[in-house]
Amino acid sequence: MPAVDMAKFEARxxxxxxxxxxxxxxxYTGLRIGDVATLGRQHLKQRTIVIDGHPCVSNEQRSAVASNRSKGV
Incomplete structure (x- = not known):
């Protein structure tokens, strides 16, 4: 999805x-739609999505992605 479309969605x-x-x-996680469909509160550990003991993305990674996207990276 182009960055412009992502920004529009996030603004809306x-x-x-x-x-x-x-x-x-x-x-921001790289999970497939089928994986996302099975997510629940049991996968949320200290504000990080964890599946089979492995974090999908941390708040720091998410912030870095958002920061880079705003810079056009």
């Missing part, structure tokens, strides 16, 4: 909305 749906949560999970 603020953090905390169902649409934005799903968007962020799909955009």
């Amino acid at each position: 749906w603020p953090r905390g909305t169902r649409e934005r949560v799903i968007f962020d999970i799909l955009a």
